[in-house]
Amino acid sequence: MIAELASTSFPALGTTASVCVSDADALAAAQQALERELAGVDLACSRFRDDSELVRLNAAAGTGPVEVGPLLLEAVEVALAAAASTGGLVDPTVGRTLRLAGYDRRFATITLRDGASFRARYADVPGSGGVHVDRRSRTIRLDPDVELDLGATAKALASDRSAAAARRAAGCGVLVSLGGDVSVAGPAPAGGWPIRVADDHAASPDEPGPAVAIRAGGLATSGTTVRRWQAGAVELHHIVDPRTGRPAETPWRTVTVAGRSCVEANVASTAAIVLGEDAPAWLEARGAAARLVRGSGEVVLTGRWPEDAA
């Protein structure tokens, strides 16, 4: 029953974390599990914490292998799998060019910089072949000039992990959303989990607009309209095309994809942004249910994504 759903939201990972449960009595347990997961992911995968494992790993590029914890190991393996499954369209080695382009600090503080005088620079993306993972010794070695950014997959992975953990802790159906990267676990409420689809994840669920329901897996939206910053006379966004090392030139404002997991959905939505006009055919070929919105507002649907309600 929808009426029994309970939810709460709080800031985390530079965005908004939300957890919704199908049993209101289990909300506190689910939230605790979510907070634990997010704390672990932030410490392992943040590019902006001096004490994070990822910062330590990036600093050791070109030297010997670095022993890492299981969470960063998993996050890097997920990122490498994303690169493999998309032919390099979603690549974790965009870290250096992203940093040079100006995404070099927590996003909330980028807006405090004088964008008019800032000059973006770019670097070639070395590719995931420069990342060497040894699962047995739990070490990762980066080639020189390789700098990882796990932004394309780590948040979605955190959603999947958090939903599973919260489900175990709460013992009921759970939905977790991290900045619009949605993952569900356990029994869904009747009719599924209702989710609003919008340009900006921060838009209120109560505002008018298309809504869909999912019963399993995940839902993710990638877009170029929100995380933007000024670099001199131009405005940049955070989704890098690994083929050029620059922010992707794309006709899509947002791409929303349903997947068997949030990671799968987010990898597909990010790849679609990078692919540009080829995205609908690419998504169709993978049987992906997706909703793409052009800059003009035109909507293109692929797979079994339902028509927007009139």
Next chain:
Amino acid sequence: MQEFRPDPRARTRDLGLARLRRATRYSIFGATVLAGGFAGLAAHANPGHKAPAAAAAVPRRRPAKTTVRPAPAAPVQTTETETPTPAPPPPPAPVAPAPAPVTTSAPPVVTTGAT
């Protein structure tokens, strides 16, 4: 010196085992050929997996459609699959489609959108 005389029961057993080995080999070969045939037909059964490149250049709004698509046709039910042609190279393992969302009128609990 005592002449070696094979036990008739052992000979019967050996012959049976040989027949069993042959039958196993034929079964494996046949199953491989049929599996390849099925896989090839499955790869062609769904036009969505063969979207021409030209379609990519002309994205369009899809016409209205039902929210639940019928399950893909099972190629094993066609008679064509019995053609004993040489097995083509197996295509990549088919991946189960992701669960599709459905429209809802229930009040949304969260928003998905760009971060």
